[in-house]
Amino acid sequence: MNLREIPFKTMEGAESSLAEFDGKALLIVNVASRCGLTPQYEALERLQQHYGERGLQVLGFPSNQFLQELNSNEAIQEFCSTTYGITFPIFDPIRVNGRREHPLYTELKKTADAAGKAGKVKWNFEKFLIAPSGEMYRFRSRTVPDDPEVITAIEQSLPQ
Numbered sequence: 001m002n003l004r005e006i007p008f009k010t011m012e013g014a015e016s017s018l019a020e021f022d023g024k025a026l027l028i029v030n031v032a033s034r035c036g037l038t039p040q041y042e043a044l045e046r047l048q049q050h051y052g053e054r055g056l057q058v059l060g061f062p063s064n065q066f067l068q069e070l071n072s073n074e075a076i077q078e079f080c081s082t083t084y085g086i087t088f089p090i091f092d093p094i095r096v097n098g099r100r101e102h103p104l105y106t107e108l109k110k111t112a113d114a115a116g117k118a119g120k121v122k123w124n125f126e127k128f129l130i131a132p133s134g135e136m137y138r139f140r141s142r143t144v145p146d147d148p149e150v151i152t153a154i155e156q157s158l159p160q
Helices: 040-054 073-084 103-108 148-157
Strands: 025-031 056-062 127-130 136-139
Touching: 025 040, 025 103, 025 148, 040 056, 040 073, 127 148, 136 148
Parallel strands: 025 056
Antiparallel strands: 025 127, 127 136
16 A cells, blocks of 8 residues: 555544645654653654745654553643644554554554664654655654754755
């Protein structure tokens, strides 16, 4: 299946897909509200504010896979907006690993990181960057969103 056509749900339960964001560089992140890495939300929002008009779209996919996400969509939305002022879309929670993992992550996880390793998402805040051309980059959880390596990849991926 084409990555951009894989359906997923918005927080409100509507169907969506990456096709909705055609022509943009997409930074897809599995997020969690109660994680030691949750402050990465700040840098993700800064990226959205700085590069959004140039064609970057940050997309947050909550996952309780590591038992660190809130229990309801309403609680997640409230946390993201009041704590971090998030303006980018946060979608319905999904699973990123295992038998019931979301098909979007089945496809994303085929992408290797800088060390050449593909496969399982190891923790919250793993980042996948998809250029409009289809080129993909993967940054593990401990690589912060504003790391120079991520910024370089974003700038190379922005639509011309």
